[in-house]
Amino acid sequence: MARLCGYANGGGGLVRSEADFLRRAASRLSIIDPPESQNAVAEWVNQNGGRTPLGGLWRGDTLMKTLSNPRMAGLDREGNPIEGFGETVLTPDEQRALLEARTAIRGEPSQRRESFDYLLTKGIADCDVCAYDLAGSRVHAEADPGYRCLPPTELRPSCGTIRMDAGRLETAVAEEVLADMLRPGRHEELLRLQRDAQEEAERLSLHIEGAEARFAALKGVRNQMLPDAFKAAEKATKDDLAAARARLRFLEQIVSVPLADPHDVVAWWNSAPRASQRGLILVSVTKVHVLGSGGGRGHDPHKRIRIDWRTAA
Structure with missing residues (x-):
């Protein structure tokens, strides 16, 4: 087999x-x-x-x-x-x-449009009105990819009012991120952030490698613990391992970005894999806030975003 x-x-x-x-x-x-x-x-x-x-x-x-x-x-x-x-x-x-x-x-028509890999989902971009993360969405099957604040539900008090075309939003964010890299002193700060991410990734890798020993040690004292206490400790250990692996994947995206020369990164961006582009955004940005289109902002996508920049400690 x-x-x-x-x-x-x-x-x-x-x-x-x-x-x-x-x-x-x-x-x-x-x-x-x-x-x-x-x-x-x-x-x-x-x-x-x-x-x-x-x-x-x-x-x-x-x-x-x-x-x-x-x-x-x-x-x-x-x-x-x-x-x-x-x-x-x-x-x-x-x-x-x-x-x-x-x-x-399942059961939908087999003829499908090419999938779109959204760059700013999974917590990178949120709605500036209600602070809920934006989701990748199309208005209808033939529409271009876009971002939207999802409609509210009983468990999600989002506003559902913010929408923006994916091409406009992602291009504006990329231009802001690449321009930010060229500011005096910013490149050195990003390199420090990347080194910090590398060090944390190395620590997490060691922590993950030690999981087997931690499980073995826990199993060794099982007979000395109440059953509920053992189950709780086992669950906490498993949750810790899962969180460490998720965090390591996040850090690996940051570490993989070639930051040696900021001008090289600008040239690299257009042909970079999507995951690597996301890594550059993650090392530079903590959150992209998307504003409403009122007040004349709709014609300039840069006026519809507000960025929280990541800073070195």
Whole structure:
């Protein structure tokens, strides 16, 4: 039986080259506005050199079956974390989002527009009116990609009033970020921020590597603890490990940006991978606030954004 793609063996051990294309495929398959077919994503994987563990080409159903395997997220068949499994290709939340997305689009027409990788979602941009994070969205199937403040719900008191075309918003933010790099002293500050991120990433890597020992130590005192206390300690240890891995992925995006020469970064931006562009924004910015279009701001996208810049401690 072939091993599970992404892992060296059944008990874990990440194969990073495989994990990389599987994570990117999962990201594409999780986009529901507009969705992308499984076969289209599999073809993209094949064109970019991704192969099955046996060296074959991917099919859409095989790729989705692999990503749906609970072990992709370090879970057993009942959905419980496998003790000592190690680093996973996907987090449980990422796999859950993927499965929910594919369920949501099942049965829709097979002809789909090309997916759009939004640059400023996942907490980077928010609504200046209500402070809720913006989501990537299209007004209708044929519309251009855009950002919007989602309508309010019982659990989300967002305002639902802010919208902005993705091309206008992302271009304006990129121009502001690249211009900021050229300000006197700013480049050196960004380099310090990147070094801090590198040091934190190294500490987190060591912390993650020590997880097996922490689980073993906890298991060693299990008989000396009340059952509820042991469960609480075990959950806290697992939550800590999951948070560390998520934080490490965030830091790795920042560390990967080539900041040696700010003028080189300006030239690099246009051909940089989307994740690397996001990394540059993350090292420069803490939040992009998107304002309403009133007061004549709609004609100049720069007047519709307010940026909180990241500063070195």
